[in-house]
Amino acid sequence: MTRRLPDLEAWAIFAKVAERGSFAGAAQELGLSNPTVSKAIARLEARLGIALLSRTSRRLSLTEGGRASLERATRILSEGEAIEDEAAEQSTIPRGLVRISAPLSFGIAYVGATLPAFLDAYPEITLDFALSDRRVDLIAERFDLALRIARLEDSSLLARRLCTVRILLVASPAYLDARGRPTHPAQLMDHAALAYTGGGPRGVWRFSHPLFGEELVEPPVRIWTDNADMLNPALLAGQGLALQPEFLVWRELREGRLEIAMPEWTVPPLGLHLLTPPSSLRPLRVQVLIDHLAKALATPPWDEPA
Structure with a gap:
């Protein structure tokens, strides 16, 4: 009954x-x-x-x-x-749990530094971060928001672009002095690549030039990794070249410990995006974190004058 x-x-x-x-x-x-x-x-x-x-x-x-x-x-x-x-x-006092997905290296290097001020301002909010370069399913995995560095595909998610992230071909000056400074992507076949596996087809590097168009190359690889942070020690030690996000190498570039190789040939930049599920209605605890991250990350340190 x-x-x-x-x-x-x-x-x-x-x-x-x-x-x-x-x-x-x-x-x-x-x-x-x-x-x-x-x-x-x-x-x-x-x-x-x-x-x-x-x-x-x-x-x-x-x-x-x-x-x-x-x-x-x-x-x-x-x-x-x-x-x-x-x-x-x-609805007037933000409190409760917020679940966030963020890229591992970026989250450690930049997001973590923004959190003490947020926790001071909102003592009744608890944050649960999942740091990974994996593209999570926000809805199925019940995340409130995600930070994602990517060229976004069409989806039902709401996206807010925070800043641009350039991808740079870099190597140490000592490596380039010893192996030569390439001027065309085809010359990378004579170099050692240090490769991040999460950014597209494995081992394929895509470059474009304002006059000569687009070139794809698959240079010989010495290191594969799914975390780009791991490549910096080998780069600084002169073990090869790598396509690295600017946020991981900008300090080394300013200090002269790394150098941009083949600067006329560029890789399409990525965007740092803040993603949320499709509903425009969200708890206040989520909205205040969105506002905080948008303000804190909109002007990244690599864009500030040296």
């Missing part, structure tokens, strides 16, 4: 009528009409098959069945009021 859902609204109205001692008083406090209150009580009594209230022209009193039901009805009313109060408070 399928049970009907309890008429929680009517039980809450019954509790308020009992508290105020009149239909009119309950209607005024609840912002309802007298007929609405009267119909709710009649609905309950018809459903139960018993009278809950005894009505005379001068007096309203609880029946035996009404007295037996009042405690739980009052609990329904108070629990409902508590839920609404808590939900309303959530």
